[in-house]
Amino acid sequence: MAVLAAANDEAGVGALDRLLAATADEMGKVNALILSRAESHVEMVPQLARYLIEAGGKRLRPMLTVAAALLFGKADGAQTNYAAAVEFMHNATLLHDDVVDDSDMRRGRPAARIIWGNPASVLVGDFLLGQAFLMMVETGKLDALGVLAKAATIIAEGEVFQLSKAKDVTTSEADYGEVIKAKTATLFQAAAEVGAIAGGADETGRAAMRTYGLELGLAFQIVDDVLDYRGESGAMGKNTGDDLREGKMTLPVILTLREANPAEREIIAASLGNVDTSESALAQVIAIMERHNAFGRSVEQARAHVGRARAALAGVPQSEMRNILSDIAEFYVSRAY
Amino acid sequence: MAVLAAANDEAGVGALDRLLAATADEMGKVNALILSRAESHVEMVPQLARYLIEAGGKRLRPMLTVAAALLFGKADGAQTNYAAAVEFMHNATLLHDDVVDDSDMRRGRPAARIIWGNPASVLVGDFLLGQAFLMMVETGKLDALGVLAKAATIIAEGEVFQLSKAKDVTTSEADYGEVIKAKTATLFQAAAEVGAIAGGADETGRAAMRTYGLELGLAFQIVDDVLDYRGESGAMGKNTGDDLREGKMTLPVILTLREANPAEREIIAASLGNVDTSESALAQVIAIMERHNAFGRSVEQARAHVGRARAALAGVPQSEMRNILSDIAEFYVSRAY
Numbered sequence: 001m002a003v004l005a006a007a008n009d010e011a012g013v014g015a016l017d018r019l020l021a022a023t024a025d026e027m028g029k030v031n032a033l034i035l036s037r038a039e040s041h042v043e044m045v046p047q048l049a050r051y052l053i054e055a056g057g058k059r060l061r062p063m064l065t066v067a068a069a070l071l072f073g074k075a076d077g078a079q080t081n082y083a084a085a086v087e088f089m090h091n092a093t094l095l096h097d098d099v100v101d102d103s104d105m106r107r108g109r110p111a112a113r114i115i116w117g118n119p120a121s122v123l124v125g126d127f128l129l130g131q132a133f134l135m136m137v138e139t140g141k142l143d144a145l146g147v148l149a150k151a152a153t154i155i156a157e158g159e160v161f162q163l164s165k166a167k168d169v170t171t172s173e174a175d176y177g178e179v180i181k182a183k184t185a186t187l188f189q190a191a192a193e194v195g196a197i198a199g200g201a202d203e204t205g206r207a208a209m210r211t212y213g214l215e216l217g218l219a220f221q222i223v224d225d226v227l228d229y230r231g232e233s234g235a236m237g238k239n240t241g242d243d244l245r246e247g248k249m250t251l252p253v254i255l256t257l258r259e260a261n262p263a264e265r266e267i268i269a270a271s272l273g274n275v276d277t278s279e280s281a282l283a284q285v286i287a288i289m290e291r292h293n294a295f296g297r298s299v300e301q302a303r304a305h306v307g308r309a310r311a312a313l314a315g316v317p318q319s320e321m322r323n324i325l326s327d328i329a330e331f332y333v334s335r336a337y
Numbered sequence: 338m339a340v341l342a343a344a345n346d347e348a349g350v351g352a353l354d355r356l357l358a359a360t361a362d363e364m365g366k367v368n369a370l371i372l373s374r375a376e377s378h379v380e381m382v383p384q385l386a387r388y389l390i391e392a393g394g395k396r397l398r399p400m401l402t403v404a405a406a407l408l409f410g411k412a413d414g415a416q417t418n419y420a421a422a423v424e425f426m427h428n429a430t431l432l433h434d435d436v437v438d439d440s441d442m443r444r445g446r447p448a449a450r451i452i453w454g455n456p457a458s459v460l461v462g463d464f465l466l467g468q469a470f471l472m473m474v475e476t477g478k479l480d481a482l483g484v485l486a487k488a489a490t491i492i493a494e495g496e497v498f499q500l501s502k503a504k505d506v507t508t509s510e511a512d513y514g515e516v517i518k519a520k521t522a523t524l525f526q527a528a529a530e531v532g533a534i535a536g537g538a539d540e541t542g543r544a545a546m547r548t549y550g551l552e553l554g555l556a557f558q559i560v561d562d563v564l565d566y567r568g569e570s571g572a573m574g575k576n577t578g579d580d581l582r583e584g585k586m587t588l589p590v591i592l593t594l595r596e597a598n599p600a601e602r603e604i605i606a607a608s609l610g611n612v613d614t615s616e617s618a619l620a621q622v623i624a625i626m627e628r629h630n631a632f633g634r635s636v637e638q639a640r641a642h643v644g645r646a647r648a649a650l651a652g653v654p655q656s657e658m659r660n661i662l663s664d665i666a667e668f669y670v671s672r673a674y
Contacts (some may be wrong), residue, residue, distance in 0.1 A: 042498040096463060099436075100456035119437035122365070122459055123496045126433060130489030133470055137483045145482065146474045152467030160461045329506040 005071040015327030019063060020105040022324055026066040026079065026305020027059065031087045033051040034062075037131050048116050048124045052091055055107035060086040060332075064216075068195025068209050071321045078139040079198035086191045087146060093140055093155060093187075094124035100159065101246050102275075105238050121272070151190035167247035167273035169257055180221040181214070188217030201316075208315030215309035216329050222302040223336045225250035226295050229286055230336075241282040247273025251301065252294040264288045301337045306333045352664030356400060358359040359661055363416065364396065365405040370421040371399075374468050385453050385461045389428055392444035397669075398528045399424040401553075405532025405546050408658045415476040416535035422485060423528045425469035430492060430524075432462035432609055435497065438583050439612075442575050469559055481531040486525035495519020504584035504610035508601070515559040518551070525554030538653075545652030552646035553666050559639040560673045562587035563632050566623055567673075586611025588638065589631040601625045632673075639670045 005202050018028075038049035059270045062083035069079035097103070098111040099118045105111060113121040129152070136145045138256060165171045192213030196206045221304050228243040229252055243250050253272070257265060271277040311331045358362075375386035385540070401418035406416035434440070435448040436455045442448060450458040473482045483531045497517045502508045530552030565580040566589055581586050590609070594602060607620050608614040626632060646666045650659050 011590065040494050042494045042501065043496050044501050045494060092463075096459050102458055118455075119500055120497060122433050122437055123493050123500065126429075127490055127493035127497065129463070129466060130486060130491075130493055132616075133486035134483070134490060137479055137486050140479055142477055143475055144480065146471070149467060149470035149474050153464055153471060154467075156464035156467055157377050157379045157382060160377075160381050160457060160464065163456055164379065164381050265602050 015324055017185075018324045019067065019328050021071065022321060023063050023066045026070065026075075026083075027063060027171075029080045030057075030062050030066065030083040030087070033080055033088055033135070037084060037088070037135065038128075044116065044120055045124055046129055048095075048112050048120055049091070051109075051115070052094065052106070052112055053087075055109055055154040057090075057107055059087065060220075061090050061187060064188065064213065065195035065198070067321060067325060068192045068201075069199035069211075071209075071316060071319065071325070072196060072199030072201040072205055073319075074200030075198055076200065077198075078141060078144070079195055081135040081139045082144060082148075082194040082198055083191075085132040085135045086119040086194070088128040088135070088186065089148065089152060089155075090107070092128040092132070092160075095121045095128070097159070097230060100163065102163045102243075103238070103240075103242065120305045138315060139198075141197065144197045144272065145215070147190050147193050147197070151186045154182050154186045158186070160267050161250070165249050169269060171249035173251070173254055173255060175216060176249060176251055177218075180218060180225075184221040185214045185217030186223075188220065192216075202322060205316050208312050211312035211315075212309045212325065212329075213304045215312065216332070219302040219305035219309065219333050220296055222251055222305070223333055226252060226298050226302075226336050229289065230295060241277065241279075241285075244271055244282065245273070245275050245277050251298045253290050255297055256289045256292045260288065264291075284317035295336075301334065302333045302336065306330060351519075352668045355611060355661045356665050359407065359658060360400050360403045362409065363412075363420075364400060364415045367399050367403065367420040367424070368396075370386045370417055370472070373424070374421060374472065374495050375449065375465075375548075377464070381453065381457055382464055383460055385449050385457055386428070388446075389431065389443070389444060389449055391422075392446055393413060393556045394444055396424065397557075398427050398524060400551065401525065401528045402532035402535070404658060404662060405529045405538075405550075406536035407487070408546075408653060408662070409533060409536030409538040409540060409542055410656075411537030412535055413537065414535075415481070416470040416532055418476045419531040420471045421486075421542070422469040422529075423531070425465040425472070426485065426489060426492075426605060427524060428461040429465040429469070430457045430496075431522075432465070434496070437500065438579075439531065440575070440579065440583075442579075476535075478534065482629055484527050484530050488523045491519050491523045495523070495673065499585065500556055502586050507610070508586035508591060510558070510591055513588055514555075517562075518556060521558040522551045522554030522559075525557065526550035543646060545649050548649035548652075549646045549662065549666075552642045552649065553669070556639040556642035556646065556666065556670050559588055559635055559668055560643070563589060563635050563639075563673050566626065567632060567643055570602045573622065578614065578616075578622075581608055581619065581622060582610070582612050582614050589626050592631040592634055593626045593629045596629050597625065601628075636670065643667060644672045 034053060038046050038053060040046055065083040065086050066079050069075040095112060098106055098113050100122050103111050104114055136148055158179055162183060165175055189210050192209040193206055196209040231240060257268060268285055271281050306329045310326045313326050316322055353639060371390060375383050377383055390643060402420040402423050403416050406412040432449060435443055435450050436458050440448050441451055461672055473485055495516055502512055526547050529546040533546040542563055568577060594605060608618050643666045647663045650663050653659055
């Protein structure tokens, strides 16, 4: 992978600092709103919600909403609610995903379901989803609400589709594209679009941010799927090889299976969806993937999406925020190196 | 119980027929919308959703929305979307509840999670919730959306609260009241209120329907909780004694424990939350409950709520629909006889 390490990697890291600085004031309001809206007189609700929320995560999605709002220069304040709603939708999805996937770890700590159980994780996810819609309603803008409601159904559909494809070695690249578009890129797209709405963007600006968010989300998920095999558990907050053991048909597996010989296919099939896959069996699968350059080719696809995300920004006025959004796309793909 | 059988039981049964007839045209549109909105290109989504939807259920909640809209005489068509959204929210809750409670049966058939698994049940529930909000957005009315979004969070909170009280023999009547208000009555209340909004009700009319829906929902849940011990599995679509085995602190248990002697308390505590409770142990618990007239006293409370529901209707203009809504409240409590 080192050979792919881009020269603008350093510029990318700088971009994150610049994005954090440019959105710091707004994100302060968003974080306060997130904490206050996780409150409930039912103790277990804020306990569980805060456990997940305070584990942090990158807050990339709400930051995208805020950045998009500031980009168009006429931010009216609605972005605070939208950003918090986007983060709540994301957290609701994480809670439900961990139940669906029987995951033990999330953001480097035991998953909430390990501590509070599956039932509470399902229900607190529902609570966060309800709060997300309530925060949207409070802004009084139906078009933004429609964007997020539509996203909620597409995300759930995508998760079901992914579930139906688990362990299915005939899963195509197109199927994978559909899954990651629905389950990940749709929320990035919605986050960017509702930000644009709050920022007073015209239809051209909204369309540009839709494309930017979508392509950024696709790149982000492909990189995430590569890191699942290559990252370290500590950095990722998950266990390396989780996707393999859960039978998730991600791009590195699909690309490898397409070219693997019968012996290699058999080794992969034995580990796919097998929770008891050993570390040595995982290492063997990873070696096969590297032999077929599956990680390198996956990252190349991610880079192509980043290119399209950056190109979409041509549709919005030139500004420092636009430069940051362009560079940040580069940064997120650089995580894979 | 026979001694409680009210003289207006027969009028009650007639009321259901009258309600069905008065809402038939509107419910035809609602049912068509429900089926079309359960569609998805991801096969498992409509399969699972239709399995639950076609099992029927009484469609009481959407019927309440439609009836409330017609009651005020200025129904503008939005009630179709609202009613379908209410039913989707209800079905989403059922899917998640069955996962939370490990339930095997629902509406007289194996629960969806037994056929498609817990993961698909969680995700299709999320899909239905998203579709519910989308249908609300399409009507373009923010106040109705706010009512349903608020209801969604309260329902989830109530379910978490119930979960935290499972097997807790110190659960009070007030705790129980809070649980059923949140998890059941809130949706009845919202169903009636959004119907009133679609019907062009003024604030007095809306407030009347809020109270009517709330009190009807409270009565409905108390009766349901009585039937869990007294109903037959076939009629209820669930197994008799499920609540006891799941450790649910419902009104009959709470009223019994308050007056039970130590020996009786011990017998109940041994079965509460014990999935292996035998039929004979269940019969023993039921005998103790009857000794303390827990079912009769529960039904009395339900009757009091029905009285308040009917009284609330004084706030809306006299009409045949108002008579039907008054009688139907009586009918639903008559199920307990």
